[in-house]
C-alpha cells in the first residue's frame with residue numbers, strides 16, 4: 531500500500547497516468563467533509579458530461595482543494611481541454627495546487643487565488659461548462675456573470691441545490707424561468723446538482 535506522501539513524490543514529476551491520477555483522487559476522499567468536496571457520484575457525472583460535450587474550456591467557481599476539479603481534469607485530459615478554477619481561500623488553493631501536481635494535471639489546470647465575484651467579469655467566454663460550487667447566497671450573481679459566456683449546447687452546473695436550496699432560492703427560481711436555459715436536476719447525491727443546458 532503506497533501512502534499519499536510517497537504517491538506525491540512518485541507522481542509529481544511523472545507524466546499523466548489515468549489509473550494513478552484516479553488513485554490520487556480516491557485518496558482525497560478521506561478529507562471530503564473538511565474540504566466540502568462533492569460526492570463521487572457527482573464527480574462521475576462531471577467526467578461524463580465533459581467527455582460527452584468534448585469540452586475544451588471548463589470554468590469552476592469554488593476549487594476548495596481540487597476534488598471536483600480533479601474529475602473535470604481527468605476528462606479534459608481526454609478531450610484536450612483546460613480548466614480554470616477559482617478559490618478565495620489561500621490554504622485550500624495551495625493544497626489544490628499540490629493535488630493537481632500529484633494527479634499530473636497541473637498543465638491543464640489554471641487555478642486562480644481570487645474572489646470569483648471580481649474575477650468573473652474579467653474572464654472571456656465561450657465556455658463549454660461552468661460549475662458553481664462556492665458561497666451559496668451568491669449563486670445568482672455567479673450565474674448572471676457567466677450565463678452569457680456559455681456556448682449554445684453547453685451547460686451550467688450548480689452544486690447543493692437539494693441540501694442548501696434555502697440560501698440559493700433566487701438562483702433556483704432564475705434557472706427554472708430563464709428562457710436562455712433548460713434546467714433539470716440530478717439527485718443522485720444528497721447535495722443535489724442543477725443542470726442548466728444553454729439554448
Ligand SMILES: C[S@@+](CC[C@H](N)C(=O)[O-])C[C@H]1O[C@@H](n2cnc3c(N)ncnc32)[C@H](O)[C@@H]1O
Pocket residue numbers: 565566567568591592593594595596597598599616617618619622644645646647663664665
Ligand atoms: C463547497 S467548497 C468547493 C468544493 C469543491 N468544488 C469540491 O467539490 O472539491 C466551496 C469553496 O468556495 C470557496 N469560495 C467561497 N466564496 C468564494 C468566492 N467569492 N470566490 C472564490 N471562491 C469562493 C470557498 O473558500 C470554498 O473553498
